[in-house]
Amino acid sequence: MGDWGLKNLIAELRLGRDLARQLQIHLNVPYSSRETCEMLLQRILNSYEKSLSIVNFSSSGSGTSVPIPMTESPPSLTGSSRNEDFDHDLRDGHKKRKSIPRRMQLVRVDPGMGVGGSLDDGFSWRKYGQKYILGTKHPRGYYRCTHRNVQGCLATKQVQKSDNDPTILEIRYRGSHTCNEATHVLSPSYQQEQSQDLDSFIEQSIPSFHFPLTSIVKPEPHRFSPSMADNSFMSNFSPSLMSPSRSGVPRSSEGDESFSQNSGSELNNIISAATSATNYSTIGFDFRFMNDEFDPNFTFNNNPGFFS
DNA sequence: CAGATTTGACCCAA
DNA sequence: TTGGGTCAAATCTG
Numbered sequence: 605m606g607d608w609g610l611k612n613l614i615a616e617l618r619l620g621r622d623l624a625r626q627l628q629i630h631l632n633v634p635y636s637s638r639e640t641c642e643m644l645l646q647r648i649l650n651s652y653e654k655s656l657s658i659v660n661f662s663s664s665g666s667g668t669s670v671p672i673p674m675t676e677s678p679p680s681l682t683g684s685s686r687n688e689d690f691d692h693d694l695r696d697g698h699k700k701r702k703s704i705p706r707r708m709q710l711v712r713v714d715p716g717m718g719v720g721g722s723l724d725d726g727f728s729w730r731k732y733g734q735k736y737i738l739g740t741k742h743p744r745g746y747y748r749c750t751h752r753n754v755q756g757c758l759a760t761k762q763v764q765k766s767d768n769d770p771t772i773l774e775i776r777y778r779g780s781h782t783c784n785e786a787t788h789v790l791s792p793s794y795q796q797e798q799s800q801d802l803d804s805f806i807e808q809s810i811p812s813f814h815f816p817l818t819s820i821v822k823p824e825p826h827r828f829s830p831s832m833a834d835n836s837f838m839s840n841f842s843p844s845l846m847s848p849s850r851s852g853v854p855r856s857s858e859g860d861e862s863f864s865q866n867s868g869s870e871l872n873n874i875i876s877a878a879t880s881a882t883n884y885s886t887i888g889f890d891f892r893f894m895n896d897e898f899d900p901n902f903t904f905n906n907n908p909g910f911f912s
Numbered sequence: 913c914a915g916a917t918t919t920g921a922c923c924c925a926a
Numbered sequence: 927t928t929g930g931g932t933c934a935a936a937t938c939t940g
Contacts (some may be wrong), residue, residue: 731917733932746931
């Protein structure tokens with residue numbers, strides 16, 4: 605376990621300890637509400653789950669699915685709704701991009717897994733653009749919800765392969781689903797969190813790692829604990845993650861070498877095999893890393909041992 | 913043929 | 927001025 609993992613583990617254990625102390629206080633107060641105690645208890649359990657996951661992740665070379673937070677900045681407690689902020693942004697299309705908050709996930713594609721893991725999020729994504737970003741090796745794909753026009757669903761996501769490890773996808777989510785598909789797929793708890801402002805969502809998710817269950821996500825036994833299957837994270841993986849072409853470059857010139865090498869071609873096959881969101885096929889993806897906020901300061905170079 | 917993808921052009925915040 | 931994000935026509939696919 606590297607320093608980073610160790611620090612996270614210690615932080616999580618301290619959080620659990622503090623929460624336990626809070627619970628102890630509440631238990632000694634006769635008029636303390638049951639809901640408060642249950643909430644604290646749940647957060648303690650989540651803290652334990654996360655701690656164990658960190659340990660498992662660090663001790664196993666690969667294949668363990670661990671959501672780990674990377675907060676760009678401490679969650680705001682001001683009560684302002686950042687969801688609303690980027691809803692406004694998206695409502696005006698590309699004309700407003702100022703400080704759009706987003707969630708980022710890192711997904712490891714394990715070629716050896718075959719079609720073992722659950723991938724699909726139940727949402728339909730339609731690709732509307734692809735671009736090479738300065739200083740990156742791989743193109744970034746831009747996706748929006750298929751129901752954008754019909755139902756005005758403003759959810760979008762960006763998918764890009766990691767520079768350091770082509771088997772890892774960086775997926776950034778913006779906005780939240782308001783389409784019917786979301787109401788069919790998401791659990792009530794997720795619906796509730798979707799309706800909350802993002803600050804309170806982060807406040808719940810980051811410190812305690814509250815992971816509501818969904819009906820879609822079926823984590824593999826022994827590799828996911830139930831509390832890890834947060835739909836808000838796990839539900840967002842789509843089979844139509846990427847496309848092989850390079851913007852501005854003729855398709856026939858070189859294709860995308862990043863997708864034709866090693867696991868790349870395999871990944872393409874996997875993804876192309878599952879082309880619709882209603883196809884809940886299992887795909888050989890390994891969810892290695894998830895977080896709520898993209899941290900631009902985080903790089904794999906800064907954490908060389910993170911995925912080792 | 914309808915829906916999805918590709919890709920060059922465009923917009924605009926930084 | 928630059929570069930990230932989006933548009934939309936062309937193209938592809940089932």
